Amino acid sequence: MSILIDQNTKVIVQGITGRDGSFHAKQMLEYGTKVVGGVTPGKGGQEVNGIPVFNSVKEAKDKTGCNAAVIYVPAKFAKDAMLEDIANGIPLIICITEGVPVLDMVEVKKALSNSQCRLIGPNCPGLISPGKSKIGIMPGHIHKAGDIGVVSRSGTLTYEVVYNLTINNMGQSSCVGLGGDPIIGTRFVDVLKLFQEDPDTKAIVMVGEIGGGDEQLAAEFIKKHVTKPVVAFIAGRTAPAGKRMGHAGAIISSGDSTAEAKMQILRDAGVMVIDFPDEIPQALTASLK
């Protein structure tokens, strides 16, 4: 089993005629993802890698019955792409695009709150359920099907973690890259909940980093609701202290967002926090005993 996507997920690619969109559409197809269509306004009727291109999400949904959309459009069009998916009730939206203005995301969040849609990202690597489907930009071949759930705020660091799992013969149920932007559609808590409910996920690896308050909320959630073992790695212990944002930032976050503080909070919640990505497999073995 897996969370969010599997072999039956039918995905459309927004921005499929662009450089990144066409490249990754092909990579996803090769991995076995059911890529059923692409959307680029004004380019409907064309084909990219044998995938039909439509002018709008509505048209693509009507013709293909897609239930997921992945966005590779430039930052200035990303808001409209997300809003179009939400308006058309696409249940799962993955936005890879980097550099989306924060106020655009406020609008998107508002639209999401009035819908049944889930957004992953923006500025994220996407997600994969190994052996079934990958939607995003991660290298498929480093993954392996199994029962470890991985959730992360980072891209390449997640690959590092997954690679260490795979070479130690620990497959993954699903790996979800949440994205590095301040406002994102899906957070640690949401994915932890899904992994906790997924009967085929036995343990969870979370990869966090300095800044923000997500790991703290995750720790609170784990303490109350997660019975499966959780192993965490937090990046950024040597990163220079973040630049301050007036007083308002401190008033809003009202907590210590250093890597060390996050590690301690997670430890206090019963999470096994490790120092080096290659220590994860051992920590998982120990916690699964």
Next chain:
Amino acid sequence: MKIHEYLARNLFAEYGIPIAEGDVSKTPEGAVAIAKKTGFPVVIKAQVLVGGRGKAGGVKVVANEADLTSEFNRIKNLNIKGYTVETLLVAKAIDIKKEYYLAVTIDNIKGDVVIIASADGGVEIEETAKTNPERIIKFYMQGVKTLDEARWAPVAAQLFSDVRLQKSCTSILQKLLKLFFEKDCSLAEINPFVITGEGNLIAADAKVIFDDNGLDRHPELLPLRDMKYEDADELEAKEKGLSFVKLEGNVGCIVNGAGLAMGTMDAVNLLGGRPANFLDVGGSSNPEKVLNALKIILRNKDIKVILINIFGGITRCDDIANGILIALKQIKIPVPLVIRLTGTNEKEAKVLLTSAGLTTFTSMRQAVTEAVKASK
């Protein structure tokens, strides 16, 4: 992007938010001329983009020309957290009856614009937020980009009992929100937000930060950036599509992806070394980027070794390898290179590098260990 107080004040003025009369000067003569126009007493304030300016002695109220000149010169010679003072704001001193706090910002977790207000303004506002959180008003805009005053009238009503002040506050908030929305701000803050002796509301300070992702649609804001606060190497790196931050150590790092770059710095530290920089070559596969990254890193004369840690995804390892080979031909690299490549096109990359006589690692721990050893 942060801007100086006087530029934020200009924006406030443009949007109709009341500020004290004044201007900036680089010389005491200029300051005196401004003070003669506004009338004494005046407040003079160092224009620096770091916090704690007041505590460092960078703000002073002066009552006459002689004091203005001597205090101006004193502040001009201050070094505030590593920054010299070039410009001072000279503004008519406000007769402060009471200090409040008013700001508009983003609550990331809620994904919403939030108004923050308090009847306890001033430098201790963060302390108040911790010890007396009930004294901080947070009002969420619920994702609505409206300028309808009725919406946030409750904020003003909580701050002030006087109806005239409520109205004035509501109107100032509208202007602050308009500025926030129109310029893609991540913060617009008035602290202190003051009632004057005459009973009027005025912004006694101005702080505005813009969302970097929003700058593309605001070319008019770019000249407001103070280049003095930007590291030249960091700016050059940015222009070349790299993300670079200089640190104190001697192990140069070239990594793809910000998370792995931080993870690599942590690993160097954990295994007993000291990272010299954060450098993320980004997601694309351009060999040129490796050359540029090496050039920037090698300007740091403390460097003893360069660790290249690549996990290929979108980035292809063979492109990185080609970049390394191009760099070896074009520039002199006087320190050892420790190269770790895993992921997309790893085999091709290893063939390229091995035939050029370079050793590569597959394991991050091995590579970091080797780099730390070479740095001693």
